[in-house]
Amino acid sequence: SRSKQKQNKQEAKGQISTFSSFISTGSQKKETTENRSSPTHLVFPNIKNVRDPPPVCLDVRQKQRISTDSLSSETKAPALPEPVLPVQPKTMKDFQEDMEKVKSSGDWKAIHDFYLKTFDSFPELNAAFKKDATASFNTIEDSGINAKFVNAVYDALLNTPQDIQKTNPQFNNTSTYVIYAHLLRQIATLVEADHHFLAHWFKKLSQKRFKQLVERLLQFISLRLFPAKPEEFPPITKCSWWIPSASKVLALLNTANNLVHPPLIPYTDFYNSTLDHIDLMEEYHTWQSFGNSHRFSFCQYPFVISIAAKKIIIQRDSEQQMISIARQSLVDKVSRRQRPDMNMLFLNMKVRRTHLVSDSLDELTRKRADLKKKLKVTFVGEAGLDMGGLTKEWFLLLIRQIFHPDYGMFTYHKDSQCHWFSSFKCDNYSEFRLVGILMGLAVYNSITLDIRFPPCCYKKLLSPPIVPSDQNIPVGICSVNIDDLCQIMPELAHGLSELLSYEGNVEEDFYSTFQVFQEEFGIIKSYNLKPGGDKIPVTNQNRKEYVQLYIDFLLNKSIYKQFSAFYYGFHSVCASNALMLLCPEEVEILVCGSPELDMHALQRSTQYDGYAKTDLTIRYFWEVVLGFPLDLQKKLLHFTTGSDRVPVGGMADLNFKISKNETSTNWLPVAHTCFNQLCLPPYKSKKDLKQKLIIGISNSEGFGLE
Numbered sequence: 001s002r003s004k005q006k007q008n009k010q011e012a013k014g015q016i017s018t019f020s021s022f023i024s025t026g027s028q029k030k031e032t033t034e035n036r037s038s039p040t041h042l043v044f045p046n047i048k049n050v051r052d053p054p055p056v057c058l059d060v061r062q063k064q065r066i067s068t069d070s071l072s073s074e075t076k077a078p079a080l081p082e083p084v085l086p087v088q089p090k091t092m093k094d095f096q097e098d099m100e101k102v103k104s105s106g107d108w109k110a111i112h113d114f115y116l117k118t119f120d121s122f123p124e125l126n127a128a129f130k131k132d133a134t135a136s137f138n139t140i141e142d143s144g145i146n147a148k149f150v151n152a153v154y155d156a157l158l159n160t161p162q163d164i165q166k167t168n169p170q171f172n173n174t175s176t177y178v179i180y181a182h183l184l185r186q187i188a189t190l191v192e193a194d195h196h197f198l199a200h201w202f203k204k205l206s207q208k209r210f211k212q213l214v215e216r217l218l219q220f221i222s223l224r225l226f227p228a229k230p231e232e233f234p235p236i237t238k239c240s241w242w243i244p245s246a247s248k249v250l251a252l253l254n255t256a257n258n259l260v261h262p263p264l265i266p267y268t269d270f271y272n273s274t275l276d277h278i279d280l281m282e283e284y285h286t287w288q289s290f291g292n293s294h295r296f297s298f299c300q301y302p303f304v305i306s307i308a309a310k311k312i313i314i315q316r317d318s319e320q321q322m323i324s325i326a327r328q329s330l331v332d333k334v335s336r337r338q339r340p341d342m343n344m345l346f347l348n349m350k351v352r353r354t355h356l357v358s359d360s361l362d363e364l365t366r367k368r369a370d371l372k373k374k375l376k377v378t379f380v381g382e383a384g385l386d387m388g389g390l391t392k393e394w395f396l397l398l399i400r401q402i403f404h405p406d407y408g409m410f411t412y413h414k415d416s417q418c419h420w421f422s423s424f425k426c427d428n429y430s431e432f433r434l435v436g437i438l439m440g441l442a443v444y445n446s447i448t449l450d451i452r453f454p455p456c457c458y459k460k461l462l463s464p465p466i467v468p469s470d471q472n473i474p475v476g477i478c479s480v481n482i483d484d485l486c487q488i489m490p491e492l493a494h495g496l497s498e499l500l501s502y503e504g505n506v507e508e509d510f511y512s513t514f515q516v517f518q519e520e521f522g523i524i525k526s527y528n529l530k531p532g533g534d535k536i537p538v539t540n541q542n543r544k545e546y547v548q549l550y551i552d553f554l555l556n557k558s559i560y561k562q563f564s565a566f567y568y569g570f571h572s573v574c575a576s577n578a579l580m581l582l583c584p585e586e587v588e589i590l591v592c593g594s595p596e597l598d599m600h601a602l603q604r605s606t607q608y609d610g611y612a613k614t615d616l617t618i619r620y621f622w623e624v625v626l627g628f629p630l631d632l633q634k635k636l637l638h639f640t641t642g643s644d645r646v647p648v649g650g651m652a653d654l655n656f657k658i659s660k661n662e663t664s665t666n667w668l669p670v671a672h673t674c675f676n677q678l679c680l681p682p683y684k685s686k687k688d689l690k691q692k693l694i695i696g697i698s699n700s701e702g703f704g705l706e
Contacts, residue, residue, distance in 0.1 A: 086127040089117055092149040099156055111160065118153075140200035151209070171216060174223060174232045181242045184220075188248035195252055202256035203264065210253070210264045217250050218304070222274040244296045247304065254303045261483065267583060271306040280305075284313050288577055302581035307589055311446075311648045314578045314590070318444050321372045321576070329373075347373040349394065352380045356398055361434050371437065371573045375445050389674035395438065395447055396642045396673060402435060403451070409435070409562075415490050418452045421559040421566070424520050429565035436569020439591050444573050448593040450643040456484040456555060458584035458591075460563060465579045467571045476563040480555045482547065488555075496547045505540070512538040514546055516553060529553055593645030597633055599626055601651040610660025611680075618658065620686040624693060632694065639697040642673040668696040 090098070098110045118128045129150050137144040171180040187198070202210065224242050227233050254270055257263045275298055287299035298305060305313075326345040333344060347370045351359040364371070377394040403410050403419055409431060410419040421432070442449045456478075463478040486493035499510065506512075514533030517526050528534055529549040538546045571579075582590070603622050611618050625636060634644035640656065647653040654676050661670060661679035669692060670679040683689035 086124050088127050089124075090114060090128070092146070092152055095149070095153060095156075099159075108160065111156075115153075115160075140197060143197075143201040143204070147204075171220075174227075174229070177220060177223070177232075177242075178234065180220065181239060181245065184217075184245040184249050185241060187252070188245040199252050199255040199259065202253055203259045205264070207264050210257070211269060214250065214253055214265065214269060217246050217253070218270075218272045221246050221250075221272060221304075225274055225278065247296075247298070247301045250304060251301055254301075267303065267585060268306075270303045272304045273306055275305055276309045280309055280313050281316055284317070284578070299581060303583070305581065307586050307648055310578070310581050310586060311590060313581065314443065314576065315446065317576050317578045318372070322374055325370075325372050326374075329370075345373060346376040347371060349375065349377045350380055351377070351394065353397075357401055357431065357434070360394075360398055361430060364434065364437055365430070368572070371441070372444070375441055389672075391445065392447060392642070393674040395442060395449060398438060399449055399451060402431070412452075413488055416454065416488055418454045418488060420454065420457075420488050421562045423518060423558040423562075425561075429561050432562045432565040433569035433572075436566040436571075437573055438569075440570040440573025443587075443590050446647070448641075448643050448645060448647050449591055450638070450645075451592055453588070453592075454484070454487040455584060455588065456480060456487060458587040459484075460556075461567060461570060461587060462579065462582065462584055465582070466577070467568070467575060474560070474564075476560070476567040477556050480551050482551060484555060485551050496550065499538075499543055500547060502543075506543055507537050507539045510538060512546070514538065514549065516550060518558070527553065527558070589648060593643060593647050595645055597630065597637065597646060598651055599628075599633055602654070602656055605652040605654070605656065607655070607657045608659075609657060610662075611658060617680065617682050617689065620683065620689045621658070621680065621693075623686060624690045632697065635697040636693070640671045640673065640678045641676045668692050670696075 095114065098114070102108055102111060118124055129145050131144055131146050135144065171177070171183075190198070202213075205213070221243055224233065224239070224246075233239070250270065257265060257267075257270075278298075283297045283299050286295055287297040289295075290297070292300050302310070329344045333339075347367060349360065349363050349367075351363065375391055377390045379390065379394075401407065403412075405412055408424065409422055411422050412419055439449065439451070441447075459478050460476045463476055468475065482493050482496060485496070499506065502509070514529040514536045515526055516529060517524050519525075526534070529546065530536070536542075579587075603626070606613075608618065625633065628636070637646075638644040641654060657675065657677045659677055659679045661667070661681045663681050665681050665683050665688065667681050669681070671677065672679065680689075681692075683692065
């Protein structure tokens with residue numbers, strides 16, 4: 001049997017040179033002339049009209065292969081005779097019948113022979129699983145594979161005896177990882193066109209199978225990094241390519257996941273928590289020094305690094321920048337023979353409560369060079385050192401004032417419960433820059449802000465993630481679609497969707513042109529979506545273009561100056577290569593915290609002052625809070641911390657404290673939002689506590705901040 005396998009494998013090598021050509025062609029293209037049969041040609045995909053997926057990883061330089069057509073006639077291999085393609089051994093129905101027979105007979109020979117023959121060579125594989133064994137394929141829509149049959153054969157392995165499973169491993173244990181690693185390397189080194197096809201085919205997998213593939217790859221990386229039994233693996237020096245190959249294949253799956261809306265699995269399912277335990281800063285510095293060539297770093301594949309790990313990288317990078325800038329200030333002072341002052345190590349903000357926005361703007365403009373120093377806030381005329389509470393209060397008050405509808409900078413959309421940039425033209429956009437700086441300072445100083453921006457905002461904030469050196473290059477412009485608009489103005493998005501699907505005569509029934517109108521300070525202004533737009537009617541033929549231009553106008557063009565000021569403000573604080581590691585959803589979590597609440601985790605990490613956790617009032621409190629619906633739990637969090645979201649580190653990072661308030665039990669609870677502290681009177685009954693707590697947290701706007 002083995003000599004037969006060997007012979008078949010040698011034949012297979014002659015027929016198909018590489019795994020790459022198998023993916024590219026799946027079968028040999030027959031070309032005959034009158035006098036002779038020509039050699040087998042590789043059928044490269046026709047991808048002219050195919051939607052490009054995003055790159056597999058940042059700026060990856062793909063291996064280029066020499067085309068056989070570019071070789072001289074002397075170097076070309078001699079023509080091979082046309083290979084004889086094997087016929088399909090079994091249909092799916094035949095295979096399932098054989099599996100049924102095994103149940104009664106216990107004889108696995110027919111199944112074993114099927115596996116041995118089918119997986120003996122690429123032509124045999126093609127014969128078994130291709131819908132048409134002789135057809136080539138050049139479409140991203142259909143891989144040409146009978147996926148149901150493949151899945152049935154694959155799943156049946158779990159019920160077969162060990163000797164069959166060893167012949168056809170599922171790669172779910174370490175004993176088969178050497179073979180798995182070689183398979184991963186073959187996939188990782190395919191040409192770019194093949195990766196393109198694979199990504200589009202992966203996206204057609206079921207969610208369950210897709211998730212299993214991702215989990216298996218993550219497990220492979222984790223066990224290679226931290227093997228429970230190192231003797232099960234070859235020495236690390238001999239398999240340094242294992243992890244890079246697996247990461248590249250994971251990148252293909254991540255690309256496939258991003259091609260589907262909504263994605264097959266959440267982006268967090270690609271996180272490898274094992275990486276939280278390696279030297280992340282060494283990975284980061286390797287990536288900064290070598291980019292995407294020469295040396296491997298997990299930072300080349302940032303989607304596998306968890307948000308908690310990315311926050312550590314950003315914080316350490318921020319701290320190093322803070323220390324470097326503070327040290328430079330100190331050296332400059334000493335070199336000028338001036339006495340050093342400890343205040344020079346901080347970004348010191350002195351503001352009046354009565355002129356909060358203008359004072360903050362003036363201070364940040366004057367101290368532009370100090371933005372990367374540790375933030376310290378002082379309110380003029382008030383005693384007290386800033387141990388973190390004053391900084392948080394400054395953020396809370398400033399955000400509340402700037403985002404108030406009367407202030408006119410941002411419009412609040414009730415349907416989507418989010419803020420968006422006001423398109424009103426003004427002479428000075430510096431206040432938008434201030435909001436950007438605030439967001440940057442919050443990330444830089446690990447403070448969670450209560451800001452309600454739509455996801456599109458964070459996508460724009462990373463367009464591009466590093467500020468371009470050329471000031472003429474536009475910033476904050478990203479590709480937007482109707483889904484982005486729906487997250488801000490759902491009613492308008494619904495109207496545009498109806499226009500796109502309208503079956504009547506669009507031109508006659510809607511009577512619209514490529515011109516839009518906006519109200520600014522009580523005056524209606526018109527804007528052309530394209531040159532001469534007011535004279536171009538919207539028709540059934542051009543309505544897609546109209547909708548796309550309208551969305552681009554609303555989310556990009558009409559607010560360009562406002563957003564670019566905001567963009568430059570944010571990046572003036574957060575300028576760092578570490579931002580390139582983040583996806584827009586992760587930037588939002590760093591700025592605003594996570595919406596996932598775990599009140600049990602909050603209970604475990606809460607500190608007490610004047611109470612013990614066994615006291616009756618505290619026991620009543622947690623019984624009530626854990627029984628609250630989500631909206632009341634969010635209100636409690638907002639009441640006590642100023643935000644209804646959780647920092648990246650989880651509930652423990654809130655430093656939540658419950659203090660005893662020695663007042664009448666007729667009083668409502670009070671919150672010191674700047675210190676995440678709840679002052680609770682010693683209520684005697686659970687009913688009384690629940691009633692007072694609900695009143696307090698539901699009516700806190702305006703007096704909940706102290």
